[in-house]
Amino acid sequence: MADILSQEEVDLLLSAVVEGELAGGRRDDQTLDGPHHTIYDFRRPERVSKEQLKGLQSLFEAFAREVSIIFPPFLRTVVRVDLVSIDQLTYDEFILSVARPTALTVVDMSPLEGSAVIEYSPTMVFPIIDRLLGGRGAALSEPRELTEIENRVMARITMMMLDSLRRSWDQLVEFQCSIVNQESDPLIVQIVAGSEMVILVGYEIHISDIVGSMNICVPLMLLAPVLDQISQQAHFMRKMAPELAALTRETITHTIQKAMVPIDAILGETVLPLYEIARLQVGDIIQLDSSPDMPITVKVGGVPRFLVEPGRRREQSAVQLTGFIRD
Numbered sequence: 001m002a003d004i005l006s007q008e009e010v011d012l013l014l015s016a017v018v019e020g021e022l023a024g025g026r027r028d029d030q031t032l033d034g035p036h037h038t039i040y041d042f043r044r045p046e047r048v049s050k051e052q053l054k055g056l057q058s059l060f061e062a063f064a065r066e067v068s069i070i071f072p073p074f075l076r077t078v079v080r081v082d083l084v085s086i087d088q089l090t091y092d093e094f095i096l097s098v099a100r101p102t103a104l105t106v107v108d109m110s111p112l113e114g115s116a117v118i119e120y121s122p123t124m125v126f127p128i129i130d131r132l133l134g135g136r137g138a139a140l141s142e143p144r145e146l147t148e149i150e151n152r153v154m155a156r157i158t159m160m161m162l163d164s165l166r167r168s169w170d171q172l173v174e175f176q177c178s179i180v181n182q183e184s185d186p187l188i189v190q191i192v193a194g195s196e197m198v199i200l201v202g203y204e205i206h207i208s209d210i211v212g213s214m215n216i217c218v219p220l221m222l223l224a225p226v227l228d229q230i231s232q233q234a235h236f237m238r239k240m241a242p243e244l245a246a247l248t249r250e251t252i253t254h255t256i257q258k259a260m261v262p263i264d265a266i267l268g269e270t271v272l273p274l275y276e277i278a279r280l281q282v283g284d285i286i287q288l289d290s291s292p293d294m295p296i297t298v299k300v301g302g303v304p305r306f307l308v309e310p311g312r313r314r315e316q317s318a319v320q321l322t323g324f325i326r327d
Contacts, residue, residue: 047197047220048088048227055230056223057086059169060201060216066164074160075131077208085202092194094217098186101145105158106180106189112173114222115180115191118158124205124212129153137208145184155179172229192219199223264299265308265319295322 048056064081071079094117098104103120122143129150131137146154162177169175183189192198197220205212223230268288280286290296296319298306308319 048199049231051231052227053086056199056201057083059172059230060086062168063165064203066168067161070160070164075128075137075207077131077137078206080206081214082204082206083201084204085200087200087202088197088220089200090194091192091196091198091217091219094198094200094215095186095189095194098215099143100186101143101184102186103146103154104183104186104189105154106183106191107158107162108178108180109218109222110176110178112175112222112225114219116219116222117189117191117217118161119186119215119217120154121213123210124207124214125150125154127207127210127212128157131207137210139210146182151182155182173226191217192221196221261301264302265310266297266299267310297325 061083064083067081068079071081098119099121102122103125105118105120107116107118109116123139125146126140126143127137132153158179162175165177166175199218199220201216201218203214203216205214268290270286270288272286295307296310297304298308298319300306304325306321306325307323308321311318311320
């Protein structure tokens with residue numbers, strides 16, 4: 001026959017239920033060993049795992065580095081691109097968050113099936129256009145829609161962005177992206193159903209002293225064929241053993257050390273008008289800006305690095321290192 005609890009034991013059980021714990025260790029063991037529950041909102045399904053998000057973050061950070069490299073010489077100023085966020089949301093939420101007017105570009109993401117949207121903020125667009133058309137990169141006080149000429153300029157910028165995207169993703173997908181169309185009103189851009197989940201990648205663009213933003217909206221169904229590969233790539237990058245990382249670093253260092261780099265000793269420089277250069281004849285003397293008591297600059301790969309004195313070694317001209325040029 002089962003034991004009958006006394007009134008004292010019943011009171012202890014009731015107090016334990018109220019306080020949220022039971023006497024003894026059996027309940028704790030079940031809590032530790034049993035299934036773990038997490039909150040899931042069916043109205044906002046999160047379909048990308050943490051592993052896949054880490055892989056996407058790595059790829060889009062590589063894209064930011066590519067853009068930071070190619071744009072400074074093109075815009076003739078300092079450009080820095082920072083990845084600030086990667087979010088999962090519905091396409092409707094993205095469209096409703098975009099200001100009007102803005103600069104939207106719909107991009108075909110071949111060989112993946114579908115399109116993505118690149119959104120440039122007006123604080124980024126107009127300084128770029130102003131610099132490319134000969135200005136100093138001034139921003140407008142009031143945003144407006146882009147003209148046909150300005151759209152053509154931004155199409156060229158977008159193609160450079162897509163080239164950077166192709167290079168940063170080339171180990172995973174060989175993109176053959178192209179521009180589908182450009183719009184200023186986000187409400188007429190519909191690449192997927194409003195309830196479809198998308199990955200929204202946010203960047204902060206620093207152009208000289210101007211700060212703008214750029215967003216890339218990629219439908220989740222477009223990335224579905226490569227999500228597993230992205231997850232595996234993130235896992236490999238995070239789980240690389242220290243021994244393998246050291247060997248990889250040593251291999252890269254050994255390869256770089258064997259690279260051939262041009263070294264030029266610059267005896268002097270001068271500036272001449274083009275008409276004088278056109279009239280130069282054999283035997284003419286060109287005066288340089290250097291003097292015999294000044295050290296000579298040596299450039300390594302086009303960058304000034306050393307100070308030297310000229311001389312000879314046996315039958316060949318040579319220079320002797322006398323100092324370094326620090327950055």
